[in-house]
Amino acid sequence: MAILQVKGLTKEFGGLVAVDHLDLEINKGEILGLIGPxxxxxxxxxxxxxxxxxxxxxxxxxxxxxxxxxxxxKIASKGLVRTFQHTLLYSDLTVRENVLAGLHLHYKSGLFDALFGFRTAHKRTELERRATELMEVLGLATRSNERSGDLPHGYQRLLGMAIALSSNPDVIMLDEPVTGMNAEETASTMSMIRKMMQEMGTTVLLVEHNMKAVMGLCERIIVLNYGKKIAEGSPKEITQNIAVIEAYLGAKANAT
Ligand SMILES: Nc1ncnc2c1ncn2[C@@H]1O[C@H](COP(=O)(O)OP(=O)(O)OP(=O)(O)O)[C@@H](O)[C@H]1O
Ligand SMILES: [Mg+2]
Structure with missing residues (x-):
């Protein structure tokens, strides 16, 4: 059975239908791409x-x-979390402090507690262990004591993922994890996403404009245009789909 199922989902802003009767299903352990202009x-x-x-x-x-x-x-506490297109970090805190803050939110204690005190030594050790593990999975371990605001853009995205993963979700929705990255950062983030899926068993719903990343990571892709699903299939099927090609060409023509 699908772990996440969306039926007829619609979102209107005034007269604009931003999402129009969207149907979507994702199975446990799968990585599903959601693309579109x-x-x-x-x-x-x-x-x-x-x-x-x-x-x-x-x-x-x-x-x-x-x-x-x-x-x-409430939805996050059930195991469904998302990252934002623009990273939300406490930029004055270090990488480790940000991850700990995320872990503490999950463990229902405040940020103040996260930074300046821990209720029990056991809890502190456990959270420190989880933070180290998350930083290792996402390739942030060597930067754990750096101020988050000073990190290169690509690492800030990875930190955003680490924070989202701190609640140990079943499904993570990643909004443009590699957009704006260079080829090297993109390749390393893609391998982090694969590692996260393998080691943590996380199911992934991926929004991304970088087609190399989408095609390289996803087994199945859904294409949206003007809020409507216009295609669904394997990367190969999607790249050969006429409606998809036209949607992207149309978007390019409108932009010029
Ligand atoms: N809060 C909002 N209020 C009004 N309109 C909105 C709001 N958020 C999005 N929209 C509109 O809804 C439509 C879909 O926007 P959305 O941000 O979901 O697109 P997107 O596919 O994520 O695009 P991009 O690839 O540029 O990130 C757009 O026309 C946008 O202007
Ligand atoms: Mg967007």
């Missing part, structure tokens, strides 16, 4: 699925449970 509705779909926005219509089922319209915190 700028403004196609990808981030909005993430926002509605993750509880950041309430849908205008449609349903979201997670592990068989109807989670439609629940808050982002």
């Amino acid at each position: 700028n403004g196609a509705g990808k981030s909005t779909a993430f926002n509605v699925i993750s509880g950041y926005f309430k849908p205008s219509a449609g349903k979201v089922f997670f592990k068989g449970e109807d989670i439609t319209g629940l808050s982002i915190d």
